[in-house]
Amino acid sequence: MSHTDPKDLFEKFIRNQCSEAEIAALLHFFEDPAQEEVLRHLLDEQLAKEPAPGMLNGIDLDQKEKIILAHLQPALPPASTSSKPIRKLWPAIAAAAAAVVFVVAAGLYLHTQRRLESPIFPGGSMARLTLYNGKIILLDSSKSGQVIKEDNITIGKTKTGQLVFDLSTVQEEAARTGYNTITTPAGGQYQVVLQDGTQVWLNAASSIRFPAAFSSASRVVELQGEAYFEVAKISNTKGRIPFFVKSAGQEVEVLGTHFDVDSYSDEPFTKTTLLEGSVSVKAAGQQRIIKPGEQSRLKSGVLNVLAVNAEDEIAWKNGNFQFNEADIQTVMRAISRWYNVTVVFEGPPTQETFGGTISRSKNLREVLNSLEETGAVKFLIDGRTVKVTQ
Structure with a gap:
């Protein structure tokens, strides 16, 4: 294509004058998503014209189909190499306008991957439990009822999927020396009830580390990623037993409350939403008391508090993505974690921001289609990689 104008070669193709090598070259040019607008413009021009002598017609389609399919073959998965699914498109295209059979040639190449891409389904309830003794349990495969019982520990799974710990007979020594860890992968989330009755919802790509048994003086857990807590109020002879969450350079202290901590390492802030x-949030020698509807943000050692819509911040727990003037990088980080995909930006990211609610129960393509409707961004799925362009 370096010495031939794509418009000239397109006209030549329409008149059925291209060699197989020229068709392959033209297809190669239009496989670049950045050239889609050029293709649209050329097609619009052809639609406005009367068919000229020598233009392609339905009789040529079988031969052209073989040429196109031969060019597409290396990019197609083995199960999709039959020409039958492609053949079904030809009559509709030819009937619409013989002059734009190139829609099937170049347009097919541009969109073949989208039509043939394997669906990527949303994440679900899955996690890995690592017990203080080193034993690992895959929680997504365990059924309701008792999961494990050993060393005075009983761990059960309710019908609603909660993991419930009963460590009433574990000795105080275990509280000081043994820790359990629950880890969710990208594409996973999990709910657990700790032995004190505290409920924890873990978002995707997160982990919580907690003692095999809490001490009688305090309850301390360590978090990486994001979790929503509903902390149980418990007391001893000296009063309420505090609950601490340590994460990404900060410590949250509560007595009994509902809050969310977002401490993903690839996000610009560590956020605590009440x-x-x-x-009480402590970090870098600072302390802030936050009230319901407020959020603390820690960045570069500076701790600030601002008002937020708290329900929006825990939309993930309720099955939704909630974006409020979010840039495309923020949006794609959330999508990457939930669908377990790698995101690659081809060219500079759009400066547009995104707002709205999208269900996390949709498959990946449905979510991306919703974002594409803004006209600000386009996506190509290649295996488990999502390529983002403007």
Whole structure:
């Protein structure tokens, strides 16, 4: 294509004058998503014209189909190499306008991957439990009822999927020396009830580390990623037993409350959002008390507090993506974690921001289609890689 104008070669193809090598070259040019607008413009021009002598017609389609399929063959998965699915498109295209059979030639190449891409389904309830003794349990495959019982520990799974710990007979020594860890992969989330009755919802690509048994003086857990907590209120002879969450350079102290901590390492802030009660957030020698509807943000050692819509911040727990003036990088980080995909930006990211609610129960293509409707961004799925262009 370096010495031939694509418009000239397109006209030549329409008049059925291209060699197989020229068709392959033209297809190669239009396989670049950046050339889609050029193709659209050329097609619009052809649609406005009367068919000229020598233009392609239905009689040529079988031969052209073989040429096109031969060019597409290396990019197609083995199960999709039959020409039958492609053949079904030809009559509709030819009937619409013989002059734009190139829609099938170049347009097919541009969109073949989308039509043939394997669906990527949303994440689900899955996690890995690593017990203090080193034993590993895959929680997504365990059924309701008792999961494991050993060393005075009983771990059960309810019908709603909650993991429930009963460590009432574990000795105090275990609390000081043994820790359990629950880890969710990208594409996973999980709900657990700790032995004190505290409920924890883990978002995708997150982990929580907690003692095999809490001490009688305090309850301390360590978080990586994001989790929503509903902390149980418990007391001893000295009063309420505090609950601490340590994550990404900060410590949250509560007595009994509902809050969310977002401490993903690839996000610009460590955020703590309060829905009910009161919490103290400490970081870098600073302390802030936040109230319901407020959020602390820690960045570069500076801790600030601002008002937010707290329900929006825990939309993930309720099965939704919630974006409020979010840039495309923020949106794609959330999508990457939930669908377990790699995101690659081809060219500079769009400066547009995105807002709205999208169900996390949709498959990946449905979510991307919703974003594409804004006109600000386009996506190509290649295996488990999502390529983003403007």
